[in-house]
Amino acid sequence: MKFWKSFVVMAMALTLILGGCSSSKSNGEAKDGGKVTVTFWDNHIDAEQKYLKDLVNEYNKSQDKVKVVYKGFNANDYMTTKLPVAFANNEGPDVFMISPGDFTKYANAGIMADLNPYFPDGAKADFQEAAINAVTIDNKVLALPFESELVGLYYNKKMLADAGVEVPKTWDELQAAAKKLTTDKVSGIVLPQEKDAYLNFIWYPFLWQQGGNVISEDGKKSNFNSPEVVKALDFWGSFFQKGYAPAKTPFGSSDIGNLGTGKTAMQVSGTWAISAIESKYSNMDIGLAPLPVSEGGQAKTVAGGWKLAANAHGKHVKEASDFIMWAFAEDPSRPLKWATEVKFAYPARNSVIEAGEEIYNKGLRKVFTDEMYDTLTPEPFYGPEIVDVVGDSLQKVMFSKAKGSDVVKEADQKIQDALDKQ
Amino acid sequence: MGTKRKIPLSIFAIICGIFMILPIYFLVIGSFKMPNDVFELEVNFSHLTFDNFRAAFETPIIRSIWNSLLVSTVVTVVALIFHAMSGYALARLEFPGKTFVFGWMISTLMVPFTVIMIPLYMVTKNLGMANSYLGLIIPMIFNAYGIFLFRQFYRDFPKELEEAAYMEGLSIAGAFFRIVLPLSKPIIIPLTIGFFTANWNNYLWPLIINQNEKLWVVQVALANVIGAEHETQWTLVLAAALVCALPMFILFFIMQKYLVEGVKMTGIK
Amino acid sequence: MKRRGNRKKRIEALTAYGFLLPNLVGLTVFVFVPMVYAFYVSLNDWNLLTPKVFIGFDNYIQMSHDKDWWQAVGRTFKFTIIYVPSLFCLSLFFAAVCNSLSQRVENVTRTLFLLPFAITSVISAAIWMFLYDPKDGIINQFLNLVGIDAQQFLGSTSQAMISIIVVVIWINLGYNMMIFLASMKEIPGEFYEAAKIDGATGWKAFQHITFPLLRETSVFILVVTTIGSFQVFDQIMVMTKGGPANSTQVGVLYIYHQAFEVLNMGYASALSVVLFLIIFILSLVQLRLTAKKD
Structure with missing residues (x-):
């Protein structure tokens, strides 16, 4: 019986505590001393989150009309569950970070407000044309780009030297190098393995190098059933089919830890890897080169990066857009700090890059700046069905021993169907 | 069975048990490693560190443990009482519509949570429970798992006990609460472990229903440690995960004491 | 009267x-109303972001010739057919072993078996990814010792599913064993003494006394594990995301993919209505087959 008494007492005590706690509700919509409250949702953590929080605090202090309330959620569930559930219930935040992979879904749904009217005078011209074009649909700028993350080939200098391998510049050289560098303990090259937007993201430049693309320029026709796609698929798949690229890595496939801890000799990764290389893996001698180019092709890399958007259905579109502009379209020191101190990426504004010239020429960054920056193409924003079909095709050449020519026909049809539906 | 035959069996059981916790060994040892060694098999003892735990204590995990304790305890206690009552009614009492009620309840187990998540969110919000402890607790109390297990348990329960209680003039409810429920410990203990663990490890619902950082539960806090886009600090994640699991380990050790003997039969004598 | x-x-x-x-x-x-609502959603075209559009049973028609979906359902069945009997037999076996040990050894064994249950599935899945690593995971190192080549495990279309099943069994074995054990302890010692006189000990005693008296518990474990096997999600999401080449994309994963990655909530709801019906029928059959023949 004693067991039961303590059980019941505990339950009662807790119920009392609950009653006390549940009354303290907090609601983001409430007005605070006549101020307008703008909610801002974000997916960053650690130093990046701290920077954005500081930014919000600074903004709140700089004026007395608007109060921005920041909420951070972790990267995995932010885009897939947290944000859709909020919008499904008409509770979407006023300002939110959006990943390139989800841009089209939100654009088609009309969720993002047109930012055009809110650019400060002359600010729009400071942005790189390609970056602005990528987020412009029907003359509406639906999100503000504030960073470009480029992709290159990182390699372990010592492993390459020991194996007598030159830094690969062409597809054939890359394949030969990967073959030579693969051992029982070390893989030749790490490429993304799982089917997600990141896999497609890394694969696109190999397609573009040959002048190919997934869909036609006007966005109406599928180009998937083309020799360029077949070649890019076969090239990519060969690394997995021949066992040069691991089907699974202990670190995530975009995490430079694979290279940093000596588990692989080469890895395709992005600008984000540089800070980890300099802090965590400084004992490894790591080199960087542009992505190897197909025969007769043109050097290409892809540029990604999150964007900031304002909720078109929110109550405070103007205040939300003003905050976005204040943060990344006005004083260049704010985007510069983000793209140099907090993380390494390229800002979307020419004036910011000029202001940070010194930093962009430091260490491995110089390789990105000198050899890759001019070859960048912004990540294309395809609808989720198309992303899915491209991902499936890649998975088949990677893991089902399929050839590019086996998969492009069916995929081409599916992509065309998806385009016709739009 | 003789003691002699038990020795090989004991050794076999312990060896299997050690195999079971081998992966946990990697969790524990990994949480003491330097970041660059985390995936190395060899353990370099001069390279072990407490830094990961120091860093883990700086995350919101510690603060969130209190929330999780509160949520899990309340859900467990309330659910156990409600589920025992329903399970008993389904097993031992006669009433019209019994088969239907049982089938209906079991069917609620079969819906994938991802699909009812959005309507559940709407219901909970309209009841004014979003962003509060109530929203974290109340919807999690009701599920047919416990009801089903209690029902199965009570179907084997000796009738003599209740008959004796009725003879003494107790009502059905009286007999249940004063005689039957106190003798249900053998099933309550595993269910306590099950409910508590399920709620302790619950992640998606607390993430969705709550925007208030003060009400974070451990798994949401842990996800925040894991969730960088391109980089995972595995040593920190492992240390944080170990801190998260410790209260569960403690609960298991405490509960072991109560699992010792079957209570029901000793109750008859 | x-x-x-x-x-x-x-x-x-x-x-x-x-x-x-x-x-x-x-x-x-908290369950039925959301279920009914989900059914209503299944009759709509809804991307979560814009208002719903009523389309009647179109989603169901689309599903009937969605090859990916039926393959996913097939994989769910494959998962269930391997997972449920394995977990059932293993937990029953180890419960019986524990039941015949001395109290102290039993306590230790039971605790060891139960510990994996305490760790969040996301973390335990991550630990197993490390154990399964094709290059230097401990399992491959062990296989090398006994002269077997390194295996791909999660990276192989033929091994990934079974590798995941092992992990899910590892997590749930201790808990299900404990439930069996709890009801084994309810069997009065006199039963065994009586059987001993008839010469039934060991396996025979288990077969003729223990197992029949565990009927109610067995039914519970069987039905609940089957339902659970249709909903395994976290571990697959962490370890393979349904890959490689969709080889571990089970029904719930496909539903999640449709609902939150493609934002096809109406279609995802229709899929789950069908998945619900499948589990419902399966459970009904199980309950019927195992019902007491009074």
Whole structure:
């Protein structure tokens, strides 16, 4: 019986505590001393989150009309569950970070407000044309780009030297190098393995190098059933089919830890890897080169990066857009700090890059700046069905021993169907 | 069975048990490693560190443990009482519509949570429970798992006990609460472990229903440690995960004491 | 006399509904209403971001020729057919082993078996990814010792599913064993003493006394594990995301993919209505087959 008494007492005590706690509700919509409250949702953590929080605090202090309330959620569930559930219930935040992979879904749904009217005078011209074009649909700028993350080939200098391998510049050289560098303990090259937007993201430049693309320029026709796609698929798949690229890595496939801890000799990764290389893996001698180019092709890399958007259905579109502009379209020191101190990426504004010239020429960054920056193409924003079909095709050449020519026909049809539906 | 035959069996059981916790060994040892060694098999003892735990204590995990304790305890206690009552009614009492009620309840187990998540969110919000402890607790109390297990348990329960209680003039409810429920410990203990663990490890619902950082539960806090886009600090994640699991380990050790003997039969004598 | 009997019956029925009331209300509000709503959503085209458009049964028609979906359902069945009997037999076996150990050894064994259950599935899945690593995971190192080539495990279309099943069994074995053990302890010692006189010990005693008396628990474990196997999600999401080449994309994963990655909530709801019906029928069959023949 004693067991039961303590059980019941505990339950009662807790119920009392609950009653006390549940009354303290907090609601983001409430007005605070006549101020307008703008909610801002974000997916960053650690130093990046701290920077954005500081930014919000600074903004709140700089004026007395608007109060921005920041909420951070972790990267995995932010885009897939947290944000859709909020919008499904008409509770979407006023300002939110959006990943390139989800841009089209939100654009088609009309969720993002047109930012055009809110650019400060002359600010729009400071942005790189390609970056602005990528987020412009029907003359509406639906999100503000504030960073470009480029992709290159990182390699372990010592492993390459020991194996007598030159830094690969062409597809054939890359394949030969990967073959030579693969051992029982070390893989030749790490490429993304799982089917997600990141896999497609890394694969696109190999397609573009040959002048190919997934869909036609006007966005109406599928180009998937083309020799360029077949070649890019076969090239990519060969690394997995021949066992040069691991089907699974202990670190995530975009995490430079694979290279940093000596588990692989080469890895395709992005600008984000540089800070980890300099802090965590400084004992490894790591080199960087542009992505190897197909025969007769043109050097290409892809540029990604999150964007900031304002909720078109929110109550405070103007205040939300003003905050976005204040943060990344006005004083260049704010985007510069983000793209140099907090993380390494390229800002979307020419004036910011000029202001940070010194930093962009430091260490491995110089390789990105000198050899890759001019070859960048912004990540294309395809609808989720198309992303899915491209991902499936890649998975088949990677893991089902399929050839590019086996998969492009069916995929081409599916992509065309998806385009016709739009 | 003789003691002699038990020795090989004991050794076999312990060896299997050690195999079971081998992966946990990697969790524990990994949480003491330097970041660059985390995936190395060899353990370099001069390279072990407490830094990961120091860093883990700086995350919101510690603060969130209190929330999780509160949520899990309340859900467990309330659910156990409600589920025992329903399970008993389904097993031992006669009433019209019994088969239907049982089938209906079991069917609620079969819906994938991802699909009812959005309507559940709407219901909970309209009841004014979003962003509060109530929203974290109340919807999690009701599920047919416990009801089903209690029902199965009570179907084997000796009738003599209740008959004796009725003879003494107790009502059905009286007999249940004063005689039957106190003798249900053998099933309550595993269910306590099950409910508590399920709620302790619950992640998606607390993430969705709550925007208030003060009400974070451990798994949401842990996800925040894991969730960088391109980089995972595995040593920190492992240390944080170990801190998260410790209260569960403690609960298991405490509960072991109560699992010792079957209570029901000793109750008859 | 008859009237008093009726009165008693009425009181019994009233008490029963009184006992059921909290759960009837709670399950209605927090599970059944959302279920009905999900069914309603399945009749709509809804991307979560814009208002729903009513389209009748179009989603169901689309599903009927969605190859990916039926393959995913097939994989779910494959998962269930391997997972449920394995977990059932293993937990029953180890419960029986524990039951015949001395109290102290039993306590230690039980605790060891139960510990994996305490760790969040996301973390345990991550630990196993490390163990399964094709290059230097401990399992491959062990296989090398006994002269077997390194395996791809999660990176192989043929091994990934079974590798995941092992992990899910590892997590749940201790808990299910404990439930079996709890009801084994309820079997009075006299039963075994009587059987001993008839010469039934060991396996025979288990076969003729223990197992039949575990009927109610077995039914529970069987039904609940089957339902659970249709909903395994976290571990797959962490370890393979349904890959490689969709080889571990089970039904729930496909539903999640449709709902939150493609934002096809209406279609995802239709899929889950069908998945629900499949589990429902399966459970009904299990309950029928195992019902007491009074």
